[in-house]
Amino acid sequence: MPSVISIHNLNHYFGKGDLQKQVLFSINLEIYSGEIVILTGPSGSGKTTLLSLMGGLRLAQEGSLKILGQEMNGANKKQLTQIRQQIGYIFQAHNLLTFLTAQQNVRMALELHDSYLNENINTVAAEMLTTVGLGNRVDYYADHLSGGQKQRVAIARALVSRPSIILADEPTAALDKKSGRGVVELMEQLAKEQGCTILLVTHDNRILDLADRIIYMEDGRLVD
Ligand code: ADP
Numbered sequence: 475m476p477s478v479i480s481i482h483n484l485n486h487y488f489g490k491g492d493l494q495k496q497v498l499f500s501i502n503l504e505i506y507s508g509e510i511v512i513l514t515g516p517s518g519s520g521k522t523t524l525l526s527l528m529g530g531l532r533l534a535q536e537g538s539l540k541i542l543g544q545e546m547n548g549a550n551k552k553q554l555t556q557i558r559q560q561i562g563y564i565f566q567a568h569n570l571l572t573f574l575t576a577q578q579n580v581r582m583a584l585e586l587h588d589s590y591l592n593e594n595i596n597t598v599a600a601e602m603l604t605t606v607g608l609g610n611r612v613d614y615y616a617d618h619l620s621g622g623q624k625q626r627v628a629i630a631r632a633l634v635s636r637p638s639i640i641l642a643d644e645p646t647a648a649l650d651k652k653s654g655r656g657v658v659e660l661m662e663q664l665a666k667e668q669g670c671t672i673l674l675v676t677h678d679n680r681i682l683d684l685a686d687r688i689i690y691m692e693d694g695r696l697v698d
């Protein structure tokens with residue numbers, strides 16, 4: 475199986491000089507195509523930092539981190555942008571724009587891609603919302619949706635451009651058990667259909683069984 479993400483001896487630091495603090499220690503990790511991986515561990519252990527590095531949202535400082543074959547340590551702006559376009563992001567606080575409708579929020583993800591300029595992106599966005607069960611909420615403002623519905627819009631937004639990788643940071647944190655599982659199950663089902671790899675950060679024990687593989691992090695290190 476090809477590696478989608480390949481990490482060797484990755485270290486990461488916050489701050490400068492005397493205030494510098496190391497938060498990731500010698501991380502080695504391979505994520506393979508089509509896998510559903512859950513990264514878990516205590517709060518403050520470095521999960522979000524590692525996830526943001528794997529999403530090209532933060533620059534790799536020391537060691538090697540390859541995303542879809544592209545070395546991110548020393549990557550230029552153009553390379554970063556190209557990598558980010560192949561990744562769908564889902565965050566804890568859904569990050570929807572509340573003054574836009576569900577459809578407009580999903581559309582925005584397509585407007586960033588040149589390859590969709592010739593398609594009717596309104597139709598594509600509405601179809602994706604139907605797929606996540608929100609066909610009857612297309613014109614609702616994000617503010618007027620429940621927590622679970624907002625997170626489903628966030629999934630639609632992340633998947634609509636058919637990314638190779640989905641990165642999700644605590645996507646169930648604001649949801650009750652039933653809608654939390656529902657959201658992750660939906661994400662998995664759609665990702666499998668698209669052949670997409672999922673990396674999900676959580677300390678929600680209720681969804682660990684949905685992973686192909688669980689990785690545990692403690693004090694900035696991956697532990698067995
Ligand atoms: P987790 O997601 O597992 O809760 P984080 O990756 O958010 O952990 O944080 C790991 C460590 O890095 C923590 O000690 C946190 O306080 C610190 N940290 C996170 N972000 C920053 C930042 N922007 N500046 C300084 N320290 C940070």
Ligand code: MG
Binds near residue numbers: 521522523643
């Ligand atoms: Mg975190």
